[in-house]
Amino acid sequence: MLIVEQVLHGEDLARVRSALDGAAFTDGKVSAMGSAREVKRNAEAADASLAELRRFVKQTLGANGKVSGYARPVRWAPLIFSRYGPGDAYGEHVDAPFMRADDGAEMRADLSFTLFLDDPASYEGGELVLDSQRRPQPIKLAAGDAILYPTSVLHAVAPVRSGARRAAVGWIESRIxxxxxxxxxxxxxxxxAALPHDANRRRLTAVFANLMKMWG
Structure with missing residues (x-):
């Protein structure tokens, strides 16, 4: 699991939220697979006009050094803008192991991510709950912060009691x-990266490169 602060901020965050303010949303069950449909109650942005906004958010995530260094993306699934209002929730589920990537090819879903878009004080509930070794971890981040976690982890979105919780969610196939x-x-x-530029750093850089080739 990795939390990355301020992936979006300032004008970029305002741009995304403003676009979603005027967007049309449809039943989120449409994108769920299998038994996940039975526990999903939210809405997702359906506007084709948001395609450029989706590309912008994905490119911003991919350009973030912490995200790219942790995830090592090879493919991305189409990004979804979700919205949870009062009474909405997503029961415990696991995301699909294989999906269609942006280019239409099948991809392995290694990492899931949630990029929070609203101030956590503006809504009650709506925590992302990860089942970490059977210890539920409720996570509610600041607007513009993102969390990445293995797609194999059971997770849920707690019921929203008031306000609205919006997020950009998606999936990554990693090189590793x-x-x-x-x-x-x-x-x-x-x-x-924290070592001085000396022989030890050069040796460990070689180890890193060879492990990348071995595992990638």
Missing amino acids: RDAEQRLLLHELELGV
Whole structure:
């Protein structure tokens, strides 16, 4: 799991929220697969005019160094703008392991992400709840913050009691299939970056590169 602060902020965040203010939303069950439809109650933006906005948000996520260093994206599934109003929720479920990527090809869903778009004080409830080793973790981030987590994790969106909770959600196929290997590479890269430019750093850089080739 990785939390990235301020993926969107300032004018960029305002642009996304303004576009969604005027967007048409439809029943979110349309995009759910299998038994997830039975526990999903929300709305999703249906406007074709939002295609450029989806590309912008995806490109902003992909250009974020923390996101790219952790996820190592190869493919992205089409991004969804979701909205939860009072009484809406998404019961415990796991996302589909395979999806259609932006280019229409089949992709493996390794990582899911939620990019929160509204001030958490503007709505009650609506926490993203991750089942981490059977210990529910409720997560409610500031507007513009994102969380990435393995798609295999059971998760839910708690009922919204008041206000509206909007988010951009999506899925990534990583160059590194195994979650533990992906995390180790991320930690190793961060550690190497903190070292002085000396022989030890060069050796560990070589280790990192060879592990990327071995695991990628």
